[in-house]
Structure formats: structure tokens, C-alpha cells
Amino acid sequence: MAPRQILTVAETAQADKAAIAAGTPGTVLMERAGTAVADAICARFRPQRAIVACGPGNNGGDGYVVARLLKNRGWPVEVRALAPPATEDARAAATQWDGQVAPLEGDFAGALVVDALFGAGLARPLDGLSAAAAQKMSVASERVVAVDIPSGLPGDTGKPVGPCVSAGLTVTFHARKPAHVLEPGHGRCGEVIVADIGLGATSARLFENGPDLWLPRFPWPDASSHKHARGRLIVVSGEAWSTGAARLSARGALRIGAGLVTVFSPPDAVAANAAHLEAVMLRPFETDLELEQGAAHVDAAVIGPAAGVSETTLLNVLALARTGAALVLDADAITVFRDDPEELFSVLDRDDVLTPHPGEFERLFPGLLNGAPERITAARRAAERAGAVVLLKGSDTVIAAPDGRAAVNINGSPWLATAGSGDVLAGFIGGLVAQGMESFEAACAGAWIHAECAELHGPGLISEDLPGLAPTVLRRLYEER
Known part of the structure; x- marks a missing residue:
């Protein structure tokens, strides 16, 4: 269809x-x-x-x-x-x-x-x-x-x-x-x-966000697929006391099909991350230069979940932007550029994805949301200004590409109103981008699957549940393809 x-x-x-x-x-x-x-x-x-x-x-x-x-x-x-x-x-x-x-x-x-x-x-x-x-x-x-x-x-x-x-x-x-x-x-x-x-x-150029929009280009593996061909993704961890968000992203990326997922961790957070990671790999790094070198051959990177609003996070974003990996920027990786959004926009390209909630959106695009007639126009203007895909979160999530395409999620779930759910969403999107899915379609697919997972669980959902619910949704999509 x-x-x-x-x-x-x-x-x-x-x-x-x-x-x-x-x-x-x-x-x-x-x-x-x-x-x-x-x-x-x-x-x-x-x-x-x-x-x-x-x-x-x-x-x-x-x-x-x-x-x-x-x-x-x-x-x-x-x-x-x-x-x-x-x-x-x-x-x-x-x-x-x-x-x-x-x-x-x-x-x-x-x-x-x-x-x-x-x-x-x-x-x-x-x-x-x-x-x-x-x-x-x-x-x-x-x-x-x-x-x-x-x-x-x-x-x-x-x-x-x-x-x-x-x-x-x-x-x-x-x-x-x-x-x-x-x-x-x-x-x-x-x-x-x-x-x-x-x-x-x-x-x-405005669509309902659903499988009709992106399922024909979903990155399913075939008989010749191997883990390296299915996408290499890194997720940057926060400090020792704030590591869970990065692990949620990493697990979401792995569940949605990325072949190799690695958490890059500050040295003081390695022990905390190691205690909780299994199929997700772990690599320490100390400086933005080490991060840039370690990420030189990956397909995509997620940064921002509990990364900290600090000079370190800002430098890490700029380092990842130099690698050529497609970036998914969430939370702190957005807020850290609030004083100079143009510094961020100057290093982004059309393959990168920003995933702000309305407060973070306002920090990068002051006055744009309140000054627009509605969220679709605001997201489109933001995507054009940033030169990247913008996913404006909400019960009516809007995804916009720099070329003017936009989609609105109509399967939003109230059960997603829980801490950490956005971290999993960033991982879903990053995992799809790492597999070669075009970034606008990956953001659309990630948002739709995210909401379907929440509806599948219903009351009592916590963010840790979301990655484990993805296979049921993916199985249904696989059978419908």
C-alpha cells in the first residue's frame, strides 16, 4: 500500500x-x-x-x-x-x-x-x-x-x-x-x-507514520548477513552514577537488529557498565580524541542519554561528527548546545537525527515552536535549519527531514510516559540507521515500533521492558512485509 x-x-x-x-x-x-x-x-x-x-x-x-x-x-x-x-x-x-x-x-x-x-x-x-x-x-x-x-x-x-x-x-x-x-x-x-x-x-509531503511509509525499506537480514553487515553502533555512556540510560539505548539498538553494539564508557563507569552488559560490548575511553579514533569505523552513534550537560559532552559530539558516522543526538547532547546552536548545526548533515522533547527543542530553536502555527511546521523549520532529521517528541510525535518530508505518529501511547523510554527510542533509531536505513525512515520506524511496544505491554510498563517487546512487533512486521 x-x-x-x-x-x-x-x-x-x-x-x-x-x-x-x-x-x-x-x-x-x-x-x-x-x-x-x-x-x-x-x-x-x-x-x-x-x-x-x-x-x-x-x-x-x-x-x-x-x-x-x-x-x-x-x-x-x-x-x-x-x-x-x-x-x-x-x-x-x-x-x-x-x-x-x-x-x-x-x-x-x-x-x-x-x-x-x-x-x-x-x-x-x-x-x-x-x-x-x-x-x-x-x-x-x-x-x-x-x-x-x-x-x-x-x-x-x-x-x-x-x-x-x-x-x-x-x-x-x-x-x-x-x-x-x-x-x-x-x-x-x-x-x-x-x-x-x-x-x-x-x-x-506529509504522511501518517506507519509501516506503509517505511516497511518496504526495512533492513531485514538475509541468508548472507553477518554481524558486521548488520550495522555497527556505539552508544556513549555517562559517568559512573548515570550509566543506565546508555545501556537502555544500547539494548534497544541490539534488539532492533544492529549487529554489533558497543558502549563507550568513561573509565570510572566501566565497572558499572560491565556488571550489566552481556551481548553489548564495552570499551573505555578518556578523551574526545580516543572516542573519535574508536568510532572511526562505526556506522552510527548515539550520544546524549545521561551524558551530562558538560564541556566533555560537547567535545564528544564534535568528535563523533568528524568520524562520518550517522549521529542520533538525544537529551544532554542537545541541551549542551543551547548557548550556541549554530555550533551544532555546522557539523550536522542530513543523515543525523535530533530527538528533542519540547523543552530541548526550545533550547536549540528558541521561539520556533510557539511561533509556528502547529508542530509540523515547527519541526520542518527546525530540520531545515539544522540540516538534519528532527523528531519532536510528544503524544503527537512529528518527524521532519531537511527536504520537507514529514510524518506524524498516530499510534502514540500514554504508557511511554516513564523515565528512560526516550533512551530506548534513541537506540531503536540508531540501530536502524546503523543497518543502513535512511535516517528519516529510521526515525519514523523507530517511533512507531516504540509506541507499538508500549501498547503491547500496557499498564505497568517501564523503559527496561521496551527492548524485550520489540521482537514481537518485529515478527508481526516481518510477516506483513
């Missing part, structure tokens, strides 16, 4: 216009959209009293189709309209509704509610009757089905600017929009179904 695109409101509108120009009438597209919503409702709910709230535009037109189809399938349906239909296609759909149309007033208690007030292109806050209706609907959001997007939610940002419907199910068309995948919009949408209504191919 092709990677699943995420389209802006304008890109979706262009796809809609292209389909109409190619000979598919707007009324046919509206009928398909309404049918998709009605089918989704009937698949999840038994017939019951339903209220369809219709706005004046084409979103409301979709609502009239939903109302007619549900009624034809035996549902008791009410239509409540904010205003008369204002587009030709919506008027055509409304004329086929043979029931009454009441004003958008009263409560929605006890009914399944179809929110067809406004679509993703709404550029102003809800007010008056629509604002009141949004608040009343959201009292029981699990019984609200949104057509395209919950009303009041801007499609390109996912950031409500006023009252906004919360839905338990959202049926959108052709492709998700940013608001379906970015918080807080994602949380307002509930389950999201993407229905194919025949809009045809579209061009985009």
Missing part, C-alpha cells in the same frame, strides 16, 4: 475540485461522503434516536444525506439546521430529505448526534447557536459523530479558537488533515475513519 497522506484544508479542496473537473459531480461526492458516515454509524451503533445538526455549507449537505440514509435504514431521525443550505450541492441534498427541519435549539440528551455544522475550512470561532450546540453536544462526546471534523476545530492546526465539538467518532474523506493527528485536535476527534470517496491521487 502507498503511504497514507495527511492533507491540508487547501490540498483537500484542490482534490475535491479536481474530481469534479474530471467529471464527478459534487452531488455524487456528497452522496458518497454521507453514505460513508451512515455506514460507519450503523457499524457501531444499534438503531436509535438520532439528531443530525446541519450547517449551511457542504458539511451540512453531507448531514442531510446521512439523515436520509439513516431514516431509510429504520432509524428515528431529526434534522436541526443552523441556517438554510447556502450551496447548490447542499440544497440538492436537503431537497431529498423528506422529514421536518427544526431550528438548532434545545438539548441533545439521549440521542446519537451527527455533527454536520461546519467542516475543516471554518476560519472563525463558533458563536451564537452553533457555539451553544457545540457545548451541549460535547456533554456526551462518546455519542457524537463528526462529519469530516468536529465543528469549531481548524483543520490545519487542531487548535480550537473558541467553542469546539468533542466527538467519539469522526469520519473524514480521502485523507486525514493535520487537526486529526495533532493535539489537542486529535483528542477531540475520537476514533477517526478515513473514507475513500473517489477523489483520486494527490501529491503531498
Whole structure:
């Protein structure tokens, strides 16, 4: 399957216009959209009293189709309209509704509610009757089905600017929009179904992060593979009292397939690391020059987990950058450049990966996150500025490449909110890069597998569990390839 695109409101509108120009009438597209919503409702709910709230535009037109189809399938349906239909296609759909149309007033208690007030292109806050209706609907959001997007939610940002419907199910068309995948919009949408209504191919550089995006290029071994061919990775350890993070990264890298993984350790931390390492190798080093020499022939390096925010870490990053190994920089290896981010950017290249959480992102790119309309734009701008792949962590993790490609993780797991999980993620990414996977795809794959591991375990997850869960996820991917 092709990677699943995420389209802006304008890109979706262009796809809609292209389909109409190619000979598919707007009324046919509206009928398909309404049918998709009605089918989704009937698949999840038994017939019951339903209220369809219709706005004046084409979103409301979709609502009239939903109302007619549900009624034809035996549902008791009410239509409540904010205003008369204002587009030709919506008027055509409304004329086929043979029931009454009441004003958008009263409560929605006890009914399944179809929110067809406004679509993703709404550029102003809800007010008056629509604002009141949004608040009343959201009292029981699990019984609200949104057509395209919950009303009041801007499609390109996912950031409500006023009252906004919360839905338990959202049926959108052709492709998700940013608001379906970015918080807080994602949380307002509930389950999201993407229905194919025949809009045809579209061009985009923003994708849902999933196996469709990277599985065809996953670095599986073959009969001729040996450990050296499967990638050589190093992980730089912190001092004696902070060695666990590097070992988590190293174990994650080994579990995801890297052939040889070595922890490079300061002398005073060698004993602590040696006591806990088995298949992961260990090598002491004292100076950045020794690190550079020891890493001269490796494929990738992870540095930052509990490395310490110190001159030593800064020099170690610069030393690794001189080796030609692809770098995965996390945590302290990011923060240590907060006073001079350009010093870091000057040594990075497109094969390197930065994995900041929002606080670390702010240290390297001051004001960029708050100044951007949403996280996707911020991550893209950061990747362009750094000249490297940027993975901006969060429940809606965004991965961006310097060339403008971006992906949003939609399988984020709350169980990852535990100390050390980011260290394992850095190891997953480093292990894939070491095996020759292109860095953007490796970051996407690592983030997706990381979240799948967390969901596989569920409550009680600690970061030490994550590497051991990877084989189950990898087995599933291997069978699906």
C-alpha cells in the first residue's frame, strides 16, 4: 500500500475540485461522503434516536444525506439546521430529505448526534447557536459523530479558537488533515475513519507514520548477513552514577537488529557498565580524541542519554561528527548546545537525527515552536535549519527531514510516559540507521515500533521492558512485509 497522506484544508479542496473537473459531480461526492458516515454509524451503533445538526455549507449537505440514509435504514431521525443550505450541492441534498427541519435549539440528551455544522475550512470561532450546540453536544462526546471534523476545530492546526465539538467518532474523506493527528485536535476527534470517496491521487509531503511509509525499506537480514553487515553502533555512556540510560539505548539498538553494539564508557563507569552488559560490548575511553579514533569505523552513534550537560559532552559530539558516522543526538547532547546552536548545526548533515522533547527543542530553536502555527511546521523549520532529521517528541510525535518530508505518529501511547523510554527510542533509531536505513525512515520506524511496544505491554510498563517487546512487533512486521 502507498503511504497514507495527511492533507491540508487547501490540498483537500484542490482534490475535491479536481474530481469534479474530471467529471464527478459534487452531488455524487456528497452522496458518497454521507453514505460513508451512515455506514460507519450503523457499524457501531444499534438503531436509535438520532439528531443530525446541519450547517449551511457542504458539511451540512453531507448531514442531510446521512439523515436520509439513516431514516431509510429504520432509524428515528431529526434534522436541526443552523441556517438554510447556502450551496447548490447542499440544497440538492436537503431537497431529498423528506422529514421536518427544526431550528438548532434545545438539548441533545439521549440521542446519537451527527455533527454536520461546519467542516475543516471554518476560519472563525463558533458563536451564537452553533457555539451553544457545540457545548451541549460535547456533554456526551462518546455519542457524537463528526462529519469530516468536529465543528469549531481548524483543520490545519487542531487548535480550537473558541467553542469546539468533542466527538467519539469522526469520519473524514480521502485523507486525514493535520487537526486529526495533532493535539489537542486529535483528542477531540475520537476514533477517526478515513473514507475513500473517489477523489483520486494527490501529491503531498506529509504522511501518517506507519509501516506503509517505511516497511518496504526495512533492513531485514538475509541468508548472507553477518554481524558486521548488520550495522555497527556505539552508544556513549555517562559517568559512573548515570550509566543506565546508555545501556537502555544500547539494548534497544541490539534488539532492533544492529549487529554489533558497543558502549563507550568513561573509565570510572566501566565497572558499572560491565556488571550489566552481556551481548553489548564495552570499551573505555578518556578523551574526545580516543572516542573519535574508536568510532572511526562505526556506522552510527548515539550520544546524549545521561551524558551530562558538560564541556566533555560537547567535545564528544564534535568528535563523533568528524568520524562520518550517522549521529542520533538525544537529551544532554542537545541541551549542551543551547548557548550556541549554530555550533551544532555546522557539523550536522542530513543523515543525523535530533530527538528533542519540547523543552530541548526550545533550547536549540528558541521561539520556533510557539511561533509556528502547529508542530509540523515547527519541526520542518527546525530540520531545515539544522540540516538534519528532527523528531519532536510528544503524544503527537512529528518527524521532519531537511527536504520537507514529514510524518506524524498516530499510534502514540500514554504508557511511554516513564523515565528512560526516550533512551530506548534513541537506540531503536540508531540501530536502524546503523543497518543502513535512511535516517528519516529510521526515525519514523523507530517511533512507531516504540509506541507499538508500549501498547503491547500496557499498564505497568517501564523503559527496561521496551527492548524485550520489540521482537514481537518485529515478527508481526516481518510477516506483513
